[in-house]
Amino acid sequence: MAARFDLLVIGGSAGSLSVVMKIIPLLKPSLNLATVIVFHRKQSDDSALIEVLAGRTDCRVKEADDKDDLLPAHIYVAPADYHVLIEKNKTITLDFSEKINYSRPSIDLSFDSAAEVYGPRLACLLLSGANADGVDGLLSAKRQGAFIMVQNPSTAEVPYMPQQAVEKVSCDLLIDPDNLKEFLAAILE
Template structure:
């Protein structure tokens, strides 16, 4: 199997710690792009970008409208915008209604990424307190995407990953001690 082209990570309450664990493992010999959809309050807060930049060899930037998706870049969804992906592999922004009370919504980006990337998509759903992300994981799964969910037992807030594990089959349950398995999947295409 070919390695993945894109990883979309969705996280809400309590997910930052896991993101900080994942990022140092991303190496520039991997031809992969990352989109990070975090539920957060204000876009004017640039500390998140600074914090993440210190943990990775990849470039970290907030999405600007029509940004082309390039390898070795981590794109952060801006507060108050949904992020979608176009067929020409550019990112588009959308300020339409909140989904699951969230904007950005993890479902919106998962679904859109599934539509464009199919089998070369890896979705990772992390800790959180609401039901966002599950519908998008199902869409990704239907299109052959690889589904990673944080082990609810190890998540700071278990509700969001728990919803996922209850409602669909998961390819990998991620916890603090199996990051190497995740990286093997990334390098080899799948498990």
């Protein structure tokens, strides 16, 4: 069964990797869904991340490169220290401009640029983290018709980021990482 969205953008910081590790196996190639993952991470964290994620899904997992086409059944991981922007021609642009919310990559920029292109065919998921990056991007995405999901702050290792989102954004779904049936149902047609 195909997804009802064309693009899923997942944003997270401290404490989010363990949740992504539970979500990745659910992202089957048959969903026909492109996925972008934006983590706050150091360049020294890069070595094994792609291989670890790739080992948990049949989708192709790769670090995002400038001008990559966003293809179904592909998972693109934002490289450390680069913003990931989604362009109108459904490609990725890597950007080294200033940090936003002390972060590069900025989850806000990825959510916002994806929403401009995909509108209601976009699903956004904000996970655990220690700052408010992603909240403004969710607001922008919501205004453009995107489906907004946030990790339930009570389940987050670092609840600040999802708590800010819950307080400021009208979320369509709160995600419990130990019960992802609702997540999967939400992205299916």
